[in-house]
Amino acid sequence: RHTYDWTGHGCGCDGCRTIQLLALGPDIQENLISTTSRTLRDVTPTIGELLGFISEDATGTVMDELFRTTGIVDDLTINTVGSTNIILLWSPVYGAIEYNVYWGTSPDTIDSLAASTTNEFWIDSGALNHPARYYQVTVTY
Known part of the structure; x- marks a missing residue:
């Protein structure tokens, strides 16, 4: 919000220096307040990233810090x-x-989502009949 020292748009008050963007959705980190310095030009490519289109003429950069990231679990153990x-x-x-x-049925075709879970284990019932x-397990942060 503008402070009492506000003299006009573009002055140095917090209201002119702060971009307020509420981003919601399954790919957005929860409860994140970004402290990365941004400009209004960054809003367009960020919305393009959210909606899946390329904003070719935008001069800003995507606010990557808003998005959830994924990784691969590196200590997967498999037992019968x-x-x-x-x-x-x-x-x-x-x-x-x-x-x-x-x-998947080969190391190159591990692309079928079997389950999403918050546990650190998963049981593939009947797998030995196939x-x-x-397997591969990814983690979403």
């Missing part, structure tokens, strides 16, 4: 449980919002 089930186990990842379990499966 009983005669038909497979359990996937991994260590908790600090700041994780959820884990996504993917599988051809070989390859």
Whole structure:
């Protein structure tokens, strides 16, 4: 908001120096207040990124700090449980919002989403009744 020292748009008050942008959606980090210095020119490419279009003529940059990031769990352990089930186990990842379990029939085709979970494990029921499966777990921050 403008302060009592406000003299006109573009002065040095907080209201003129602060961009207020409320970004909501599944790809936006929750409860984030960005302290990165930005200009109004950054709003257009950021909205383009959110909506999936390229803003070719925009002169700003995408506010990447708003978006959730993903990574791959690097300590995945796979064990059999009983005669038909497979359990996937991994260590908790600090700041994780959820884990996504993917599988495929070869190491190059691990692209089928099997489950999303907040747990550090997942059981593939009946997996041993199917051809070989390859797994990967990603984490969303």
